[in-house]
Amino acid sequence: MRKLKEFVIEKLILFCGLASIFFVVLIFLFLLKEGLAVFKTVTPPQFLFGKSWYPISEPPHLGILPLILGSLMVTLGAALISIPIGVACAVYIAEVAPLKIKEILKSGIELLAAIPSVVLGFIGMVTIVPWIKSIFHLPTGLTALSGAVMLAFMAMPTIVSIAEDALYSVPKTYKEGALALGATHWQAIHRVILPAASSGIMAAVMLGIGRVIGETMAVMMITGNAAVIPHSILQPVRTLTATIAAEMGEAVVGSEHYFALFAVGIVLFVISFIVNVGADLFLHKKEQ
Amino acid sequence: MNDSNVTECPASPALKLKKRSRDPVLTQRLAFAFLFVSTLLIIVPVGLIIVIIVQKGLPGITWQFLSDIPRQGMRSGGIFPAILGTIYLVSGAIVFALPIGLLSAVYLSEYARGNFLTRLIKLAIVNLAGVPSVVYGLFGLALFVTFFKFGASILSGALTLGIMILPIIITASLEALESVPHSFREASRSLGASRWQTIRYVVLPNAISGIITGTILGLGRAAGETAPILFTVAAFYLPQLPGSIFDQVMALPYHLYVISTQVPNVDEKIRYGTALVLLAMVLFMNLAAVVIRCRFRKKKKW
Numbered sequence: 191m192r193k194l195k196e197f198v199i200e201k202l203i204l205f206c207g208l209a210s211i212f213f214v215v216l217i218f219l220f221l222l223k224e225g226l227a228v229f230k231t232v233t234p235p236q237f238l239f240g241k242s243w244y245p246i247s248e249p250p251h252l253g254i255l256p257l258i259l260g261s262l263m264v265t266l267g268a269a270l271i272s273i274p275i276g277v278a279c280a281v282y283i284a285e286v287a288p289l290k291i292k293e294i295l296k297s298g299i300e301l302l303a304a305i306p307s308v309v310l311g312f313i314g315m316v317t318i319v320p321w322i323k324s325i326f327h328l329p330t331g332l333t334a335l336s337g338a339v340m341l342a343f344m345a346m347p348t349i350v351s352i353a354e355d356a357l358y359s360v361p362k363t364y365k366e367g368a369l370a371l372g373a374t375h376w377q378a379i380h381r382v383i384l385p386a387a388s389s390g391i392m393a394a395v396m397l398g399i400g401r402v403i404g405e406t407m408a409v410m411m412i413t414g415n416a417a418v419i420p421h422s423i424l425q426p427v428r429t430l431t432a433t434i435a436a437e438m439g440e441a442v443v444g445s446e447h448y449f450a451l452f453a454v455g456i457v458l459f460v461i462s463f464i465v466n467v468g469a470d471l472f473l474h475k476k477e478q
Numbered sequence: 479m480n481d482s483n484v485t486e487c488p489a490s491p492a493l494k495l496k497k498r499s500r501d502p503v504l505t506q507r508l509a510f511a512f513l514f515v516s517t518l519l520i521i522v523p524v525g526l527i528i529v530i531i532v533q534k535g536l537p538g539i540t541w542q543f544l545s546d547i548p549r550q551g552m553r554s555g556g557i558f559p560a561i562l563g564t565i566y567l568v569s570g571a572i573v574f575a576l577p578i579g580l581l582s583a584v585y586l587s588e589y590a591r592g593n594f595l596t597r598l599i600k601l602a603i604v605n606l607a608g609v610p611s612v613v614y615g616l617f618g619l620a621l622f623v624t625f626f627k628f629g630a631s632i633l634s635g636a637l638t639l640g641i642m643i644l645p646i647i648i649t650a651s652l653e654a655l656e657s658v659p660h661s662f663r664e665a666s667r668s669l670g671a672s673r674w675q676t677i678r679y680v681v682l683p684n685a686i687s688g689i690i691t692g693t694i695l696g697l698g699r700a701a702g703e704t705a706p707i708l709f710t711v712a713a714f715y716l717p718q719l720p721g722s723i724f725d726q727v728m729a730l731p732y733h734l735y736v737i738s739t740q741v742p743n744v745d746e747k748i749r750y751g752t753a754l755v756l757l758a759m760v761l762f763m764n765l766a767a768v769v770i771r772c773r774f775r776k777k778k779k780w
Binding site (some may be wrong): 192196199200202203204205206207208209210211213214216217220221223224274275276278279281282283286287295297298299300301302304305306307308309310311312313315316317343346350374375376377379380397400401403404405406407411431434435438439443451452455458459462463465466467469470 | 502503505506509510512513514516517519520521523524525527528530531577578581582584585586588589590598599601602603604605606607608609610611612613614615616617619620621624625641644645648672673674698701702703704705708709731732734735738739749753756757760761764768
């Protein structure tokens with residue numbers, strides 16, 4: 191009897207162990223199921239590189255190039271801000287900060303990671319947006335730049351904590367060797383520790399960017415949501431994620447628009463899959 | 479830190495590497511100043527955000543605000559339905575995600591061998607954690623709302639959130655299980671206990687703090703997310719309490735989004751008050767997780 195019970199439990203455990211694989215596959219299948227229907231009306235190149243997104247006009251224009259460019263612009267901006275600052279902060283926490291301050295800084299970073307994105311979006315609306323409006327004398331502060339600044343901030347916890355882990359896991363003997371050769375602390379960091387931790391830092395950067403591409407609420411609230419091809423970072427843009435969030439509520443189930451939004455979801459899923467597998471490869475390279 | 483010994487031996491090999499003759503001590507000072515400023519650029523805004531929300535939100539927090547339904551198109555009254563809705567959703571998500579996540583962690587820590595399947599499972603967990611939250615919303619809409627015909631309901635929303643927080647629970651539980659020393663398991667097995675008995679009576683009780691911590695962090699994440707509930711459960715304005723799990727509810731994060739972007743002329747006090755309640759809820763859970771972690775860490779005997 192006990193053997194039977196344990197047999198059942200162990201099978202259940204194995205079953206749950208496979209749950210993650212099951213759910214990833216399930217998500218992808220259901221996105222495909224709903225999203226592939228859009229390719230009855232547009233070809234994949236037309237969908238990906240079409241220059242206009244007017245999903246409810248007659249006939250609908252379903253080109254997501256403006257959305258891809260919007261996401262790209264916001265992501266690039268956020269990466270330019272968050273990578274140097276994030277990595278520098280990680281180095282400071284891992285190498286320079288005294289022990290007590292280190293703990294405080296780490297909890298500060300954890301705190302930032304815990305703030306819900308809708309709260310950050312709200313704060314962005316009442317701070318960054320009016321600032322950018324008045325600094326650049328714009329008709330509206332809801333621009334790609336506002337989104338980039340806010341997203342840079344949201345990518346920081348990911349970048350800092352993973353990069354800090356990578357720096358921490360560099361064997362202490364490397365640093366001691368460098369110091370024994372007469373290098374200053376900074377030279378040891380710059381020439382020995384950073385190169386040794388580089389693949390972990392790459393992974394941190396990739397996961398940070400992954401977070402930025404997938405972020406939805408904050409971008410939707412502060413980038414202005416104009417689905418046109420952006421020409422400057424001081425224009426309103428609309429990202430892939432914000433498009434889904436803003437339009438799905440109004441899309442009629444089973445319409446071209448509905449299928450197109452799921453197809454945008456497929457694009458996002460594929461991007462996040464590439465980013466995460468890539469980051470994972472970097473992390474495993476480090477282990478070898 | 480090691481300034482002094484470097485200035486004393488200027489001919490050290492590390493310096494010869496540099497062709498430009500720059501003072502390494504000065505370089506170090508500049509570099510450390512840059513690192514420090516970067517850190518401040520992250521930490522100071524975090525503090526400011528919290529201060530702004532608390533300062534502007536606190537005057538709006540009254541008993542009536544917390545316990546009343548929204549009135550006059552959300553421009554006055556309270557946010558009670560949204561608070562309750564979020565509590566329902568979070569509870570539902572955890573009821574679904576905790577058993578699966580915990581057993582999944584048990585599999586990875588106690589049963590899995592270091593083979594291709596294990597690598598695949600870990601990769602799936604990483605991917606699940608990285609899927610954009612709005613894609614979870616789409617998935618919930620396609621699977622629970624449309625395919626299973628649950629409609630936009632607490633059930634659909636809670637299941638969607640549950641799948642979303644699964645990787646958090648698995649990762650935290652796995653870490654907790656793996657931190658239980660191997661000798662504990664060996665001692666138990668050598669006394670004749672079976673594998674499951676060892677897990678049930680030795681490994682799990684010793685890992686419980688980490689599991690609770692991970693669960694609470696998952697709760698906090700679920701409470702703050704908006705995109706997954708947009709199409710699966712959240713009601714724009716529903717001034718009544720849900721009767722069953724097949725009803726729609728309001729939820730705090732969505733409510734904050736609605737009153738700050740969709741409804742014009744909402745009193746600042748209500749916006750900041752809502753933001754404060756949501757932030758307090760999430761931060762309280764995180765704080766609880768930290769406290770539990772610290773208390774159990776002190777008790778640990780190994």
